[in-house]
Amino acid sequence: MEKVVTITDVFKSYGENEAKVEALKNVSLDIEQGTFVTIVGKSGSGKSTLLHVMGGLEKPQKGEVLVDGISLYHLKEDEMTILRRRKIGFVFQFFNLIPSQNVYENIILPMCLDGRKEDKEYVEDIISMLGLQEKKLAYIDELSGGQQQRVAIARALASKPSLILLDEPTGNLDSQNSEEVMDLLKLSQRKYNQTIVMVTHDAMMANKADRVITIEDGQIVGDQHV
Numbered sequence: 001m002e003k004v005v006t007i008t009d010v011f012k013s014y015g016e017n018e019a020k021v022e023a024l025k026n027v028s029l030d031i032e033q034g035t036f037v038t039i040v041g042k043s044g045s046g047k048s049t050l051l052h053v054m055g056g057l058e059k060p061q062k063g064e065v066l067v068d069g070i071s072l073y074h075l076k077e078d079e080m081t082i083l084r085r086r087k088i089g090f091v092f093q094f095f096n097l098i099p100s101q102n103v104y105e106n107i108i109l110p111m112c113l114d115g116r117k118e119d120k121e122y123v124e125d126i127i128s129m130l131g132l133q134e135k136k137l138a139y140i141d142e143l144s145g146g147q148q149q150r151v152a153i154a155r156a157l158a159s160k161p162s163l164i165l166l167d168e169p170t171g172n173l174d175s176q177n178s179e180e181v182m183d184l185l186k187l188s189q190r191k192y193n194q195t196i197v198m199v200t201h202d203a204m205m206a207n208k209a210d211r212v213i214t215i216e217d218g219q220i221v222g223d224q225h226v
């Protein structure tokens with residue numbers, strides 16, 4: 001199967017001298033297309049750092065990160081921006097939605113920034129899959145937390161990225177909403193053969209994935225195919 005992510009011997013630290021923290025210690029990892037991977041581990045173990053490194057957001061001091069065969073940190077800044085927009089969808093805990101735009105406009109924003117026209121049929125399909133039809137023209141502050149989360153997911157899916165990265169996407173949702181979000185992600189994964197990597201501290205969520213990677217103190221200590 002084709003590999004969407006290949007991480008080889010990645011080392012990432014923050015700070016210097018006494019304040020130095022080694023967040024990732026020579027981590028290597030391959031992720032195959034169409035897999036739903038969760039990353040679990042204690043607070044401070046390096047989960048978010050791994051996700052950020054994978055998404056081209058934090059350059060490691062050592063090692064290589066390939067997304068769809070492209071070496072991320074050898075790209076120029078503008079090439080990286082384009083690659084991120086086209087190949088990677090991000091969903092973070094704070095959804096970064098634009099309050100002055102409606103739901104539909106928020107969903108197609110990354111494509112607009114990229115000067116691309118959205119695939120209307122695909123976007124409509126995602127909107128209906130996420131149960132947002134009634135809210136298409138609503139503004140963000142008229143939505144509940146769960147609905148805002150769905151808009152953030154729709155936005156990440158809309159440009160058909162090869163890779164979707166989610167950092168604690170259900171962190172501020174109740175358990176019913178969290179389960180719904182997980183089910184929707186799985187539906188999308190299957191329907192569009194997307195690769196999903198999600199950081200979570202919730203073991204129940206984690207075990208709904210195809211593969212669970214456990215990080216401890218900057219190293220992968222568990223890699224379980226469910």
Ligand SMILES: Nc1ncnc2c1ncn2[C@@H]1O[C@H](COP(=O)(O)OP(=O)(O)OP(=O)(O)O)[C@@H](O)[C@H]1O
Nearest residue numbers: 014015021023041042043044045046047048049050
């Ligand atoms: N920008 C930064 N500057 C300095 N240290 C950082 C920075 N980002 C992360 N760290 C440190 O690197 C280590 C790994 O952090 P990371 O956020 O990857 O952990 P995590 O497993 O995602 O934690 P959590 O579950 O609490 O979000 C931690 O010790 C953290 O304090």
